Amino acid sequence: MTTTDEDLAVDLLRAAPTHENRAEERLRAWARIALAFGDELAATPDPLPAPEIAEVLGGARDDVLVLAEYDTRVRTILVRPDGISRAVKVLMRAGVSVTAGELRAAAVAHEVAHHRMHRGEGRELARRLGHTAFRLGPWRIRGHVTGADELAAHRFAHRRTGIGHGPLALTAALTRHTFGG
Ligand SMILES: [Zn+2]
Numbered sequence: 756m757t758t759t760d761e762d763l764a765v766d767l768l769r770a771a772p773t774h775e776n777r778a779e780e781r782l783r784a785w786a787r788i789a790l791a792f793g794d795e796l797a798a799t800p801d802p803l804p805a806p807e808i809a810e811v812l813g814g815a816r817d818d819v820l821v822l823a824e825y826d827t828r829v830r831t832i833l834v835r836p837d838g839i840s841r842a843v844k845v846l847m848r849a850g851v852s853v854t855a856g857e858l859r860a861a862a863v864a865h866e867v868a869h870h871r872m873h874r875g876e877g878r879e880l881a882r883r884l885g886h887t888a889f890r891l892g893p894w895r896i897r898g899h900v901t902g903a904d905e906l907a908a909h910r911f912a913h914r915r916t917g918i919g920h921g922p923l924a925l926t927a928a929l930t931r932h933t934f935g936g
Pocket of ligand 1: 865869904905908
């Protein structure tokens with residue numbers, strides 16, 4: 756049986772504490788919406804100006820593995836070379852061969868998706884997810900679906916970089932093997 760991106764996405768959503776008791780069908784519907792949104796985002800050109808990219812130390816502590824992150828305050832993608840080289844080693848042990856360059860490209864693309872969603876395109880994802888946190892008379896308060904933007908960013912990175920193992924599969928492998936694995 757092969758694991759699809761959608762299966763991996765459902766697993767990732769279910770790993771969030773807020774989702775652990777949600778119905779499979781609900782998670783699957785959200786996963787499909789988020790992945791399709793990532794596809795669409797990747798198919799449209801990035802608006803200017805592009806985010807800055809800076810390399811920073813850290814990213815590979817005992818309890819955390821960070822490849823890159825997006826600093827919304829200064830609109831900069833912070834790449835963590837230590838985290839990337841640790842991830843390459845962990846993946847190699849897990850039997851997944853990926854180069855530091857491929858991983859870096861995927862990590863940067865992932866953060867470009869966060870940059871775009873943060874700049875406004877994320878509102879459309881929230882609208883499509885349509886998760887109503889609660890209703891009060893005529894008011895509908897839209898809840899945040901934890902993890903949906905991660906799924907969209909992973910799919911965006913997969914489409915943009917075309918690396919063999921998609922970021923969703925890499926993330927699943929990293930999660931299984933990073934800590935005490
Ligand atoms: Zn992310």
